[in-house]
Amino acid sequence: MKTDKKKALQEAQKVLDFILKEELTDQEKDQIVKDAIQNFNENVNPGWLAYRKSVSTDAAFVEWEDSVETFKDLYGNEFIDCLGGFGIYTCGHRNPEILKYVQAQLNRYALHSQELVDPLRGYLANILAMATPGDLQYAFFCNGGAEAVEMALKLARLASGKNYYISTVNGFHGKSLGAVTMGGKGTYRKPYLPMIQGVQHVEFGDADAAEKAIKNLIAVGETVAAMIVEPIQGEAGIILPPDGYLKRLREICDKYDVILIFDEIQTGMGRTGTMWAAEYYDVVPDIMTFGKAFGGGVMPITGIIARPHLWTEDIKENPWVLGSPTFGGNPVCCAAAIATIKYMLENDLPAQIDEKGKYMMGKLYELQKKHPILVDIRGKGLLIGLEYPTAEMGWGVSKGLFKRGVMTGGTLVNSKVNRIEPPGIISYETIDTIIERLDETLTEVEEEFNVTWESVAASKE
Template sequence: MEDLSKTTMENYKEYVNSGLARLLKFMGLDKVEWEADGLTVKDITGNEYLDFLGGYGTFILGHKPPKVVQAVKEQLDLMPLSSKILLNQPLAQLAEELGRIAPGNLKNSFICNSGTEAVEGALKLARLATGRSKIITTENSFHGKSYGALSVTGRDIFRKPFEPLLSGIEFVPFGNIKSLEQKIDYETAAVIIEPIQGEGGIILPPENYLLQVRELCDKYETLLILDEIQTGLGRTGKMFACQHYRVSPDILTLAKALGGGVMPVGAVVATADLWEVFNQNPFLHTSTFGGNQLACRAALATLKEVQNRDLVNSTQKLGDYLLQNLKQLAIKYSNVIQEVRGKGLMIGIEFKDESYGGLLISELVKEGVLVAYTLNQQKVVRLEPPLIVVKKELDSVLIKLDRALSKVIELAS
């Protein structure tokens, strides 16, 4: 096993990414993951970790959820991928289910492979349906790293190396309705926004902000795209985070949790009126692998589990409990913690300096807990455990977090 660990690290250095290999080693994360079940990840030497990162929101049902795995195994024996010529029953069933649970008047879906693909589809649909090209997005946002999605992502460190990106993209501060009022006009095809900024540092909007965004979009006949790739499917204590704010979009993007942590699945969901432009030419936006039977069966089993186990309500209660206890720790360690915030089981701990976050991640690995930064804001360490977490596991992590924070103070002094 030691040889395999060493070989894996050497392969990372030589054939994957040497910079990533150095970073993982520096942070004590140079362990080979080998087996996982529920909230537990085991490395190749048998060490166990509680996964409180949850694949950046992917593992809502934990690792290797039995009913999702079973559904995929059954489909594997029938037909893994689509011929793309005949009717695909799991695809049709998944589109129907998404239309049933989606907020507002959303009805039609295009199933793809990832979040960034979902954003690409949403941008294309918005421009096609409106005949306009201008897109407004927010600073500090994250929508993906493919060309179009990167164009509307609000962090220069990811954008600058690849400029020029798509034209017609304008940025406004998240949560600032006056800035949006100054930018939006009758040339604006869409406003794309995360209900809660995930990679931006778990940033919640002002209470009426999304309602005001919706009103401005309606005024200028502009489409509202809500990116629920990280917040969707129960993560925040509602099936969709926009429901906290009483807002429905014209276009919704989903991914991460949709495949139940077993298959990569993304989706663009929109109103029937908008979808008419795709109905007129069904080959304008297609995907060879998107909507394959394995992925759709995984997504259907995931949605069924979320609803049958009432994970939305339990997430709200457990999230309130975790947030309350984390705020107590923030008071205890106020010399290093700036703020704790979040909704449901999507919580960020913001430190006064990003070095504290790095120390905490390393100390928690030693305690057997996996967490990570938010991508756009490295002062913020996120907690996004699977929604199947129980109070006993939350209590265990809170104790370990207390010990780790104490060690951070010691190391930083």
């Protein structure tokens, strides 16, 4: 492809005209669909279209606008958002109570100079310290979830002077090199082998295995910097911890002087029915990562918050040693995060999510009594997993729901599980609509795959 700046200018103007238009003609809509397919095939990754089509049965669905609980394609087809951008939209789509502060800050100044003191970052860090458990105090803001995990891993080594990490099988912490090293799924790790050394994986939920791994490493002369764990495993298929597991990890880490990292990028900000999952399990980690919903579904902002003893003199003397992301903690994103925390606390959104999650789980348990294909339901708050006998059946349910105007999705580590992660502001009426459409879909997929109570029972033998 030759450089053609004149053509690039023309194409940019065409796209910006689309953005400015209140209404598009049918011809313009068709053009956008055609362009989207061509651009993804030639300039992004054609695999994305193949993946999207596996759920939608039509790769030509192009997302164009959203509002509160739903989003629409170019032609006005509306979909109930039951996936929530994998946890982004806890406060809903374009929440006006968040958007107005972002717009106001955007009209003042968007990014910071990198040299002067940017006050919103300080305000956000202070508010976050007030809204997190225990003595978590010092915050560092960045842009994506994997980047936040990288900062947590780096801080653990800087603060401890130690080397090894303990992670969990089937855990998911992002796809940058350090984060994917912590991940517990070979599918993600194999393309990058050999990975960062000094990582040992143990079974999630087995605290004795974690202690044995730490103890054995120390016995052979190694040092262990940190253990990283999701309070509830998300990508693994919404796997809840056994009773007492996280508290036991806290005790083990204290015993061996190991830093405990909670990855709350998905479970935090109200998703599981408390502001942080750590609060429900009554455990204060040494470092906590956050993200996804932290920007209110409007702006991308993630980060870490840590206990004060981890901010050592070396880090204070060289504040850039941990990291210095150009856009991390920028004013517009900080405005979004401050507005999000305010909205959640003012409306007690975590409590709403707890109540709605129990209501939805109750409805799902009723469906399970009549549908043998629904082999397991698990979750907390509005982080719910629906498990089926096979991955093919799981994808069949995703397709059937999409056909009925409900967007959900399989988990990437365990595709037998549909992830149900709607906006926290979802109405009870919409929950009832989702249940009705799921009921129809389950019947359809059971007929397609000849699923009966007897066939499911036989598959377990």
